[in-house]
Amino acid sequence: MPIPDALLIDTRPQEAYAQGHLEGAWPLDLSGPRPRLRTEEEVGALVEALQDLLGRMGYRRRAVLYDEGLTSRLARTAFLLGLAGAEVELWTEGWEEEATSTLPPRAEPTRPVLTPRRDWLLTADEAAVHPRLLDVRSPAEYEGRVHPPCCPRGGRIPGAKNAPLEVFFEPQGLLERLGLEPGEEVGVYCHSGARSAVAFFVLRSLGVRARNYLGSMHEWLQEGLPVLP
DSSP states (O other), X not given: OOOTTEEEEEOSOHHHHHHOBOTTXXXXXXXXXXXXXXXXXXXXXXXXXXXXXXXXXXXXXXXXXXXXXXXXXXXXXXXXXXXXXXXXXXXXXXXXXXXXXXXXXXXXXXXXXXXXXXXXXXXXXXXXXXXXXXXXXXXXXXXXXXXXXXXXXXXXXXXXXXXXXXXXXXXXXXXXHHTOOTTOEEEEEOSSSSHHHHHHHHHHHTTOEEEEEXXXXXXXXXXXXXOBO
């Protein structure tokens, strides 16, 4: 099921991809890597690597990414490619019946000229002073009662308000519930920037200028920055 001028990307697990995918789709899940992004040099190095990756996959005008629903895999992968300058579209359903190919993708490498979307991203220093920051983790995580084994402790970024990810799957009336208006800027974060990428795309679709703190609490705690409670 080729889509004209589109780079198809399958963000599902490798096993699912092997059982059947859209013709020409590349397997790619960027929900795991956690690069340090405290400086503009670090941001620039990440963007350069992502642009090189897009070129090797044959990116031209847009990338269509699909998964079984609006998953954090899909959203974080799309966020990173969009940050690098790709035009990204999220395809959450309706592709399943066409996912029958088991052949590897083929592409001629390209050298796309892309403009990074720096305004999509928050660094730790920017998150620390952002006036409107939403923590999309669970209340237990937000309150510091639980935390992943990779983190030395729990807690939240000072000044952040809790908006659990579940609320973003009901976009009708979401902005009113969050006290937001179209055109307003808001920062979002979670543990590793994946759940917050889901919130990012939902808010962007509603006209809010969302920015994702990609490093989120994993980076925040590794850097020894202040936390509450």
